[in-house]
Amino acid sequence: MARKLRQTRKTSLAAAGLVLLAVCGGGASPMVSSQAADRAPSARKGLKVAREWCTRCHVVRRGRKRRAGSEVPSFQEVANRPGMTPAKLRRILGRPHNQMPTEPLYTDEVADLIAYIRSLRRR
Numbered sequence: 001m002a003r004k005l006r007q008t009r010k011t012s013l014a015a016a017g018l019v020l021l022a023v024c025g026g027g028a029s030p031m032v033s034s035q036a037a038d039r040a041p042s043a044r045k046g047l048k049v050a051r052e053w054c055t056r057c058h059v060v061r062r063g064r065k066r067r068a069g070s071e072v073p074s075f076q077e078v079a080n081r082p083g084m085t086p087a088k089l090r091r092i093l094g095r096p097h098n099q100m101p102t103e104p105l106y107t108d109e110v111a112d113l114i115a116y117i118r119s120l121r122r123r
Helices: 002-024 043-053 074-078 084-091 109-119
Strands: none
Touching: 043 109, 074 109, 084 109
């Protein structure tokens, strides 16, 4: 029930945001819902977001390889790709790719997810 309420709220916010962007002529990505981000990004919260939204296709845990026979990279592979910057991750997460759900993520969820993926980089 809570997930259904959250999805309804996020869908309503996304629709309202798209209407506002259309009226104002903005060019923000339609895949990212706006929500005040009054805190620093959290890799721990990013792992929770990844488990909820990304595990259908991606292996999200540190040290895990991609699934056998899968062309979908693990988050650790993504994190260690040359040139994979926070800005590039934000662009990737801001638009649908492959079977990615079209449910928009809040701005803070995207920031947390990026913090988690970046935490998987080799030192």
